[in-house]
Amino acid sequence: MATCILVLKDQETAYELLEKLKSNSTLITNFQVIEPSAKDKVNPKDPPKQLKDGLPKTFKFKDVKLFNPKLSQKERQKKMSLWLMPFGFIAGLTFAGMTNLNTFSKFGINPLGETFTGGLLGMTSGWIGSFFAARSVNTSEDELKSLRKRNEQGLWLVVLETPFEIEVPWQLIKEIEPIEIVNLNVT
Numbered sequence: 419m420a421t422c423i424l425v426l427k428d429q430e431t432a433y434e435l436l437e438k439l440k441s442n443s444t445l446i447t448n449f450q451v452i453e454p455s456a457k458d459k460v461n462p463k464d465p466p467k468q469l470k471d472g473l474p475k476t477f478k479f480k481d482v483k484l485f486n487p488k489l490s491q492k493e494r495q496k497k498m499s500l501w502l503m504p505f506g507f508i509a510g511l512t513f514a515g516m517t518n519l520n521t522f523s524k525f526g527i528n529p530l531g532e533t534f535t536g537g538l539l540g541m542t543s544g545w546i547g548s549f550f551a552a553r554s555v556n557t558s559e560d561e562l563k564s565l566r567k568r569n570e571q572g573l574w575l576v577v578l579e580t581p582f583e584i585e586v587p588w589q590l591i592k593e594i595e596p597i598e599i600v601n602l603n604v605t
């Protein structure tokens with residue numbers, strides 16, 4: 419997936435780019451407009467009438483997953499728990515069934531209950547493991563510091579993603595004359 423972030427001086431330029439992309443039928447998977455953090459420098463204007471219907475909403479810098487490591491970490495944890503918890507349950511069932519341990523027999527649990535309890539403990543371990551695995555992924559926040567500074571200076575950001583195997587429409591981007599273009603390799 420090709421991802422680039424455009425730094426623009428105003429909101430109208432973002433709308434102009436969106437209009438050009440729509441008129442050229444360019445395939446886009448994500449088009450997010452991020453409003454400046456500096457409230458005193460923001461002067462939002464009404465979008466062109468022909469765009470009002472299909473206009474993307476504007477986001478704050480901290481609400482975009484690409485810029486906020488905590489949001490992406492939370493999403494990674496949910497995805498990892500979807501496969502770690504069932505895997506832990508099966509591993510716990512298998513281990514408890516193979517070893518015939520009587521860990522919980524003091525509490526009046528029969529052998530079948532012992533195996534099931536082992537599965538539940540394995541599933542819990544998978545859930546806990548998903549938290550640690552999601553936190554272990556390093557995010558390169560250094561790359562995004564300049565974008566955060568630009569946003570705090572009162573500039574608009576546009577996150578533009580195209581599907582796999584489709585190049586970002588560089589010609590259309592150059593026509594709107596962005597202040598800066600940051601090309602990211604995000605998977």
